[in-house]
Structure formats: structure tokens, C-alpha cells
Amino acid sequence: MRVIKGMDALGYDPNASVENLGSQKSITIGVIVPDIDINVFTFTDFIKGVERASQMYNFNILICAASNNIDKEMKYLELLRTHTVDAMILLHPTIKNDKIIQLNDEGYHVVVVGSVIEHACIPCCITNNLEFSQRVVTHFAEQGHREIAFINGSLSTSESMDRLEGYIQGLKVNRLPFYPELIEHGDYNEEKGYQAFIRLINKTPRPTAIYTANDEMALGVYKACKELGLRIPEDISVMGVDDNRIGRYIEPPLSSVKPPNTELGYLAAEMIMCLVNKKDINNRIVTIESTMLFRKSSMKFV
Known part of the structure; x- marks a missing residue:
């Protein structure tokens, strides 16, 4: 499975995370997606991957539909600062990279899907x-x-x-x-x-x-x-x-x-759990191939 390859690329042991869950507080991961109405199947498959990871790692999911609106994206990102969510997955973000980098530099956990942010501490997963x-x-x-x-x-x-x-x-x-x-x-x-x-x-x-x-x-x-x-x-x-x-x-x-949307969702969630649990990520940028x-x-x- 391509997901397993992605897990190997992260150098992350899921069992170690599961063992530690009993002592942790409930974790909520926000997922900002663009226009659900246009690519409903794409986003459904992506969320499916995140949801599968949530079952393994026992976290809650808050889905935020931004409707390709930058102002909405910025509003949802404020959920990090208000501690409504513990971390955020950004699917095909439209906001400028410097805004995402600023959040990371303030200590908030962010993973980007669909594009690469040039920053040593922001994990990204993409397809080819x-x-x-x-x-x-x-x-x-x-x-x-x-x-x-x-x-x-x-x-x-x-x-x-x-x-x-x-x-x-x-x-x-x-x-x-x-x-x-x-x-x-x-x-x-x-x-x-x-x-x-x-x-x-x-x-x-x-x-x-x-x-x-x-x-x-x-x-x-x-x-x-x-x-x-x-x-x-x-x-x-x-x-x-x-x-x-x-x-x-x-x-x-x-x-x-x-595109490997389900695998990308799962991998993004794994990356988030690495950040939340302060685990090292061997490969900050992971690419999963699409199928012709x-x-x-x-x-x-x-």
C-alpha cells in the first residue's frame, strides 16, 4: 500500500503513539478544504483518509469548508490561536505561504497538502x-x-x-x-x-x-x-x-x-500526529504517485 510507504518515509511508529494516548487529552484536528461542491468526490476521499487515521490515533476532526475564500481560510486558522483545534491540515490552501509560515513560527502545528512550503518545519504531502x-x-x-x-x-x-x-x-x-x-x-x-x-x-x-x-x-x-x-x-x-x-x-x-486522495489524507494526519506528539519526521516532503x-x-x- 502506498500509505504504508508514506508511513515508512515519515520514520514514525504508530504503535508508539497509540501507547501514549491514554495519558493525553482529547485532540482535535482541523481540516480546511476548498470548495466541496466542485470536487465532492476528491474531498470525500481525502476526509476518508483523515478519518481512518483518527480511528487509529483517537483524535477528533473539525472540517472547515473555505469555499476558495481567503478570508474564510484566515478565519478558520484563528481556531489555532483560540485553541479550538490543536493542529490544522490545509488542503490546497489559497492563502499566501508567509501566513502559514507565521503560524508555524508562533508554535502552531500545520501540515500542508497539495503544495510545498519552503520551510524546514512545515510538513507537506503532494502528488506528482x-x-x-x-x-x-x-x-x-x-x-x-x-x-x-x-x-x-x-x-x-x-x-x-x-x-x-x-x-x-x-x-x-x-x-x-x-x-x-x-x-x-x-x-x-x-x-x-x-x-x-x-x-x-x-x-x-x-x-x-x-x-x-x-x-x-x-x-x-x-x-x-x-x-x-x-x-x-x-x-x-x-x-x-x-x-x-x-x-x-x-x-x-x-x-x-x-490522485491518491485517501492516502494523502491518511498521511497528512500521520504528519500532524508526529507534530502533536513531538516525533521527528524523517522526510518533510512526501510525494505519493497518482494512477493513470x-x-x-x-x-x-x-
């Missing part, structure tokens, strides 16, 4: 966004595509920037032309993914493959293709990210990248 984005482009290239478009999410997150960089590197590695006009932004939601595709399909060169930074936006592409009479994958190939359950059952089934799932929506183009 750059690498798997490059692999998506390579997959399309192997199917015969040359004009590959990318619908990104929000440029306010390092996750989006990494996926964009991976897309560009994928074009370079496969010696494919880079057209800046074939990059659009869909803010991680279906309707804006739909609008982004409508803009892309009317551009020159016209793309034959679309990589969307999440499956929600890919569903918007499907909707637009149906309205325009475009066949997937005969006229346009599509691949997303998240392995949204809906994507498995639409026709044709959506190719996707499955190729289905009919990205079948051969030639």
Missing part, C-alpha cells in the same frame, strides 16, 4: 502533478494527436501551476507544437469547462485532444460535444483528473488520472 500531466500529453501523442489543448483550473494554486508546467513539458518531450491559444481556464467547474471548450473548438489550430485539470471540467466538455454533434473520441479525445465516479459511467467512459486510468474517451486517433 507535473509528472502525470506530462504523461497525459504523452498518451495523447501516442494516439496520434498533435494539437492538444489544456483546460486548467485556477492559477491561484501550485497544483494548477504544476499541471500547466507538466502539459508544456509533455509537448516539448514529444516534440509537439506549443500553441498558447490552446490553453484555457475553467476554474475547476463544469459550466466554465463547457465555456472553455466552446472557445477552444473555435480556435485555429483546432484541437483534437483535450486535457482538463479535473473531471468536472471534462463533463462540461462532454456537454458541449453533445450540443455540437462532436463524437468522443472520434472527433475529440478527452482526459481529466480525479477519477470522478460519474466519469466511469458516462459514454464513453472518461480517461482520468486518479485510460478508458475509451482517449482511444486511438489514427
Whole structure:
């Protein structure tokens, strides 16, 4: 299991923590998540991982939905200063890194998921966004595509920037032309993914493959293709990210990248318990690989 590898990377003995629980006060861990409505499956799986860890380490969870709002995130972080929570997990935070560093320097326990904070004492767990984005482009290239478009999410997150960089590197590695006009932004939601595709399909060169930074936006592409009479994958190939359950059952089934959300949640909780119990963390930054799932929506183009 990838979680066990993550535990090994931390150099943390869970049994030692469990043995000490009897003498500790009840611990509450806050989890700040962005927009639950958009990526409900992603966040459900992530919280599932945190919840599994809570059963092992006997801590309470307080979920804080920030709705991609910086002011809300800052408000929830104040729960550390008021001692409402003992530590905080930040999933894809939008606040500036210096605010997170300030909390750490004040002695509060924070773990970041989805991005890396350049600070020796702030643990971070991520997936390989750059690498798997490059692999998506390579997959399309192997199917015969040359004009590959990318619908990104929000440029306010390092996750989006990494996926964009991976897309560009994928074009370079496969010696494919880079057209800046074939990059659009869909803010991680279906309707804006739909609008982004409508803009892309009317551009020159016209793309034959679309990589969307999440499956929600890919569903918007499907909707637009149906309205325009475009066949997937005969006229346009599509691949997303998240392995949204809906994507498995639409026709044709959506190719996707499955991030290790449950494992990341579990690992983040382990990191938090290391901090709370003053245990050393051997590796401050831990990467867990995502899984490529190729289905009919990205079948051969030639």
C-alpha cells in the first residue's frame, strides 16, 4: 500500500503513539478544504483518509469548508490561536505561504497538502502533478494527436501551476507544437469547462485532444460535444483528473488520472500526529504517485 510507504518515509511508529494516548487529552484536528461542491468526490476521499487515521490515533476532526475564500481560510486558522483545534491540515490552501509560515513560527502545528512550503518545519504531502500531466500529453501523442489543448483550473494554486508546467513539458518531450491559444481556464467547474471548450473548438489550430485539470471540467466538455454533434473520441479525445465516479459511467467512459486522495489524507494526519506528539519526521516532503486510468474517451486517433 502506498500509505504504508508514506508511513515508512515519515520514520514514525504508530504503535508508539497509540501507547501514549491514554495519558493525553482529547485532540482535535482541523481540516480546511476548498470548495466541496466542485470536487465532492476528491474531498470525500481525502476526509476518508483523515478519518481512518483518527480511528487509529483517537483524535477528533473539525472540517472547515473555505469555499476558495481567503478570508474564510484566515478565519478558520484563528481556531489555532483560540485553541479550538490543536493542529490544522490545509488542503490546497489559497492563502499566501508567509501566513502559514507565521503560524508555524508562533508554535502552531500545520501540515500542508497539495503544495510545498519552503520551510524546514512545515510538513507537506503532494502528488506528482507535473509528472502525470506530462504523461497525459504523452498518451495523447501516442494516439496520434498533435494539437492538444489544456483546460486548467485556477492559477491561484501550485497544483494548477504544476499541471500547466507538466502539459508544456509533455509537448516539448514529444516534440509537439506549443500553441498558447490552446490553453484555457475553467476554474475547476463544469459550466466554465463547457465555456472553455466552446472557445477552444473555435480556435485555429483546432484541437483534437483535450486535457482538463479535473473531471468536472471534462463533463462540461462532454456537454458541449453533445450540443455540437462532436463524437468522443472520434472527433475529440478527452482526459481529466480525479477519477470522478460519474466519469466511469458516462459514454464513453472518461480517461482520468486518479490522485491518491485517501492516502494523502491518511498521511497528512500521520504528519500532524508526529507534530502533536513531538516525533521527528524523517522526510518533510512526501510525494505519493497518482494512477493513470485510460478508458475509451482517449482511444486511438489514427
